Amino acid sequence: MKKISFIIILSTCILGPMGNDMFISSMPEMKSLFNTNHIQWFMSVYLIGLATPQLVVGGLIDQFGKKNILLISLLIFSIASICITMTNNYFILLIIRFLQAIGASAIIPCIISIAKATFKDNKQKLVTVISFIMLGISLIPILAPSIGAWLQFYFNWKGTFFFLFLLSCFYIILIKTKFKEKQKSSTKFDMLLFLNNYATLLKNKQFMVYSLTTACSYAILFSFLGSATLIYSNQYHVSPLLSGNLIGINGLSLFLTGALAPYFSKKLGIDRSVRIATYLLLLGGVSLVIFNTLFINDYLVIVISMLITSLGIGIIRPLAQAGAIHIIDEKMTGSAVSLMNFLTFGFGFTINLILGFIHNINTSDLSLANIILAVSAVLLMSAITHKKHIT
Template sequence: MSPRDLPDSLLAPPDAAAAPAARPKPSIVLLVAMTGLGPFTMQILIPSLPMLAVALAVPYATIQLTLTLYLVGVALAQLVYGPLSDRYGRKPLLLAGLCIYLVGSVGAALAPSATWLIVARVLQAVGSCAGLVLGRAMIRDSYPRERAAAVLGYVSTAMAVAPMLSPIIGSLLHEHFGWRATMLSCLVFGLPLLVAVRAKLPETLVQPAPLPGLGGLLGAYRTLLRIPVFRAYCGITACATSMFFSFAAGGPVVVVQGLGHAPTSYAIAMMLVSVGWSSGTFTAARLVGRLGTGRMLRIGSGVTVAAGALALALPLLAPPSLLGFFIPMALVAIGNGMTQPSAVGRRRSACGRCWRARPPG
């Protein structure tokens, strides 16, 4: 497997020609809703996790699998949505994903056991991942480079706002109607989205590409992983992501059972983390042109490491408190927000060099 064999869904050239004006333009509102569906669904159940463990009579470690395996579902699904959509089109794959999502939402709302709930959450993850992957592909299909950057900005805002609001919505629904209402809210959000996508969203893929086959697909990813700088910048993202989701998985039990706060307090305090992330990405956007991506990566990583050290030291220096628990993580989010845009950009540059190594045709 050589760079010339990589499917275009894996290696999109960063300096590709502008998309033709005649291509159909998907609704930006629908793109934002599709992209925000996954983060919204992932976060909405987190404040309820301690009470879920009691309600379903399982250890907290078991109920944490509703988050862990959700992430596994997203990670695996995004590996196949791109190549399949290059062959069969964006819209059919998106409709299929939304149907899977709705089945998972119904299953989660009716779950009689933790095992049932975990399986339903994986279905939600696989289904919602379609919007995350194919929304970006549709933007690439439909807009010239300059306009695509602006549309991606709206999409990024949705990815920041959705996890900020969904824990609050989830905690309020749980307190007033029980945890099953949080899963029904996913159905209420997903069903109109399915109808809107079916009726209003155009197909943006102009020229279908042949499927690479399982061997070709695995070989393509193997080629990517042989690029040292690609692995390095993937590692930066992996470390940042693991810090956040370790915090998200353990945070509710610390806040609700350890500190004695209501789930709504956790959800409101979690906004500090979302604001930290948004502040970091805004800072990166303002400074990266002057400092460069390499220096921005070093500064952001330094902030993240210092915040992690503060998280370890603070419990030894002060009594446990809600702010003492969340402020270090908000600082971690600032550092991550500063590093991730540059890490993504450098990954794309590494892929672009590999893409340009392929001969024309």
């Protein structure tokens, strides 16, 4: 496989996050159009749809191969994306949205499994490639809200999902024609192997600490994405176009720290880097409380505090995932990534569901959620403080 084709195939990982982030600027219009006070459920349903099949998806990838599962996932995602534009009923919309997330659920596990298989004997290259994948994902909070805002401006909320449909069709053609599967696919599902893989992962303390820390950090990100537009609109009276761009600015921290992740890994070790990053999460949460108290009517309160928080998130995701995947046997890579994603999306769904019940959510609600999750991440990483650093 040519290097450029390999890089473009890895970029398929952006599709799932784009499905979550691009519509953010359309939330006020959709809230009015569908006459609902629970528009955040549109994101919550997507997150639970990503989380629900994760454990099954991992076993399927490990046994039936990456290409087959990836193509099926992309097909489901593309069909659901175009179907979303065809309904005016909110309940039906949520059902289709859930199916869209089901399609997206296997994409990242497949892509990281491809990376693990390609660089299984070279840890530093694996860290670099996974950092590249996470870098691509971290670009989404920067670009997707802004792209979605412009699509909303020139078209309407449906423009976002038609764009996702076209992009998923492109990746289907690419994977079908360019990716050659090296793994020998099974023709029969082995339930005992499936259960043994997850039992092994759950017993691995270091793997679980990294997985839960990642879940806490991304729950903070999801809580921000799920509530930022509403807070900007209701509390600070910011337009959808500007709020989309403000969210994109916060994503710069994810991008910059993601780009530097291999350097941090080499200089400090993975566990030390991740532990420092959890303190950045806590600093961001505390600063949000302080800034909101001092400058209650300024939307830059959220922008600045979330920039600090995003620095921590940008370090945690690639390094924690690389550290966890490296210590796992290649034959369990799909299961390992899926378990991490299950926890990540599950935490994200839970926090968005809770925040979704808050009428007229404000900055104080967001800061409380962030601090609770940040403290949890700090405590989790303290569990491996006395273990030898991964280098």
